[in-house]
Amino acid sequence: MPETYVHKFDTPTFKGEISVPLGLYIDGKWVDGSSGNKIDVINPSNGKLITKITEGSPKDVDLAVAAAQKAFDTTWGLHKNGFERARLLQKLGDLMEQNADKLAALEALDNGKTFNWARTTDVDHSIRCIRYYAGWADKILGQTIETSEAKLVYVRHEPIGVVAQIIPWNFPLQMMAWKIGPALATGCSVILKPSEFTPLSALFVAQLIHEAGFPAGSFNLINGYGHVVGQALAEHNGIEKIAFTGSTLVGRKIMEASSKSNLKKVTLELGGKSPSIVFDDADLEQAVKWAAFGIYYNHGQCCCAGSRIFVHEKIYDQFMQRFTEHTKSLKVGDPFDPEVFQGPQVSQQQYDRIMGYIKSGKEEGATIVTGGERLGQEGYYIQPTIFTNVKPSMKIVREEIFGPVCVVIKFKDDDDIVAMANDTIYGLAASVYSQNVTRALSTAHKIRAGTVWVNTANMLYPQVPFGGYKQSGIGRELGEYALANYTAVKAVQVNLHLNLS
Numbered sequence: 001m002p003e004t005y006v007h008k009f010d011t012p013t014f015k016g017e018i019s020v021p022l023g024l025y026i027d028g029k030w031v032d033g034s035s036g037n038k039i040d041v042i043n044p045s046n047g048k049l050i051t052k053i054t055e056g057s058p059k060d061v062d063l064a065v066a067a068a069q070k071a072f073d074t075t076w077g078l079h080k081n082g083f084e085r086a087r088l089l090q091k092l093g094d095l096m097e098q099n100a101d102k103l104a105a106l107e108a109l110d111n112g113k114t115f116n117w118a119r120t121t122d123v124d125h126s127i128r129c130i131r132y133y134a135g136w137a138d139k140i141l142g143q144t145i146e147t148s149e150a151k152l153v154y155v156r157h158e159p160i161g162v163v164a165q166i167i168p169w170n171f172p173l174q175m176m177a178w179k180i181g182p183a184l185a186t187g188c189s190v191i192l193k194p195s196e197f198t199p200l201s202a203l204f205v206a207q208l209i210h211e212a213g214f215p216a217g218s219f220n221l222i223n224g225y226g227h228v229v230g231q232a233l234a235e236h237n238g239i240e241k242i243a244f245t246g247s248t249l250v251g252r253k254i255m256e257a258s259s260k261s262n263l264k265k266v267t268l269e270l271g272g273k274s275p276s277i278v279f280d281d282a283d284l285e286q287a288v289k290w291a292a293f294g295i296y297y298n299h300g301q302c303c304c305a306g307s308r309i310f311v312h313e314k315i316y317d318q319f320m321q322r323f324t325e326h327t328k329s330l331k332v333g334d335p336f337d338p339e340v341f342q343g344p345q346v347s348q349q350q351y352d353r354i355m356g357y358i359k360s361g362k363e364e365g366a367t368i369v370t371g372g373e374r375l376g377q378e379g380y381y382i383q384p385t386i387f388t389n390v391k392p393s394m395k396i397v398r399e400e401i402f403g404p405v406c407v408v409i410k411f412k413d414d415d416d417i418v419a420m421a422n423d424t425i426y427g428l429a430a431s432v433y434s435q436n437v438t439r440a441l442s443t444a445h446k447i448r449a450g451t452v453w454v455n456t457a458n459m460l461y462p463q464v465p466f467g468g469y470k471q472s473g474i475g476r477e478l479g480e481y482a483l484a485n486y487t488a489v490k491a492v493q494v495n496l497h498l499n500l501s
């Protein structure tokens with residue numbers, strides 16, 4: 001029987017105890033992994049061990065696939081009607097709401113995001129997402145199609161079967177909600193693999209899924225390393241679909257594994273290098289604040305982070321002065337301090353990666369306006385950092401840094417800026433700041449990205465689709481669009497009176 005970890009919090013924003021099961025959740029039970037191995041869970045605020053979770057193995061993946069298939073064939077899928085699936089998801093949403101502070105505290109502890117941001121964005125949005133998809137569960141509609149009076153032709157949207165979902169560490173709870181919401185609403189059986197860096201909130205939610213009464217095997221959770229459990233899921237012949245959020249590098253491996261196994265359907269939410277475009281007719285004060293939110297929110301660990309900020313030459317100096325002041329004013333520190341905007345980066349690896357990019361920016365000749373250094377002696381804290389004097393070929397302009405680091409670039413005219421903004425392999429998101437609706441919208445339409453925000457940034461809603469153009473991904477999550485990822489379309493043709501002679 002796997003252990004449970006109890007963490008005692010005594011912080012300015014949260015006090016109390018939280019129990020988290022440490023095992024794997026397979027077939028409605030908490031179980032030990034077959035390898036007996038554990039993975040360290042590290043607190044990014046101080047680099048110290050929080051606890052150790054069970055490491056899954058390919059054998060555990062086989063057990064989860066068998067349990068998921070059994071549930072799909074007997075108690076889940078089309079054996080549980082839409083109204084019942086909706087009721088279970090609503091119950092899960094209610095349980096998450098009852099435990100909202102605990103979920104926020106786990107995110108702050110494990111990921112380093114601030115308790116307040118986790119509570120008001122990650123947790124609230126996750127609950128909304130689960131409830132949104134509960135609303136869809138009994139509204140999975142097919143079509144009837146007219147062909148001939150002698151026939152009845154109709155189309156069913158059937159759940160696709162057993163699906164694997166692999167998620168990253170930057171929004172552990174939200175990514176879980178985005179994935180399991182549409183999958184469970186449509187009746188797919190799920191095997192979720194959280195990131196090995198941030199497993200705690202998903203383990204906690206698995207308890208709530210159990211408590212809500214989902215049938216055994218309809219939801220399974222296997223923690224483990226990407227190249228072991230993730231790879232085993234991607235290669236498994238018993239899995240019909242894989243939904244992945246993470247790096248472009250691993251996205252390629254998932255597609256390759258699918259092509260070499262059973263051609264499972266693949267959707268990918270990958271990286272980005274999103275432009276923020278500030279025109280000379282923007283509301284400057286608001287543009288400064290939103291552009292800063294666009295890059296620094298969640299410590300720059302957003303796939304859609306506005307890491308390339310383009311500013312019209314007429315307002316460049318004014319913008320830079322205010323943007324620099326604003327950047328310097330952001331408080332970085334303990335995620336449980338209510339005044340703090342930015343906590344630590346998630347891990348030593350990410351810390352090293354970001355500092356490596358800062359070093360490369362300096363070596364390639366860019367200018368640091370503010371930031372660029374570590375903060376404090378322990379934990380993975382990095383100062384919010386602005387680079388100017390950059391060239392399009394520099395690594396800090398081309399590659400996703402995934403930290404609180406941006407480049408600010410001057411531009412002259414509206415035609416140039418579209419080409420500059422689109423000069424990237426990515427196409428996840430963009431922001432346009434202008435008071436002129438024609439200019440803002442015509443620019444928005446020319447940007448090759450799955451989301452364009454006008455006079456705002458980083459705003460996501462469960463009912464609005466999200467996903468990438470170009471190498472930022474394949475498919476869309478959220479909204480009605482996500483349902484198609486989890487349903488197979490079946491046309492049924494009925495002969496009423498078309499007789500052969």
Ligand code: NAD
Pocket residue numbers: 166167168169170171193194195196224225226227228229230231234245246247248250251253254269270271272302303304400402428472473
């Ligand atoms: P990552 O690709 O290293 O890991 C993501 C997940 O994939 C983890 O669960 C990991 O264990 C697993 N994984 C790693 N190797 C694997 C393999 N060989 N086979 C199968 N699974 C494997 O990414 P990360 O470092 O956790 O997250 C950061 C990246 O995710 C960034 O590039 C970011 O842009 C992207 N991201 C994108 C979105 C989006 O919606 N587009 C959202 C969040 C993060």
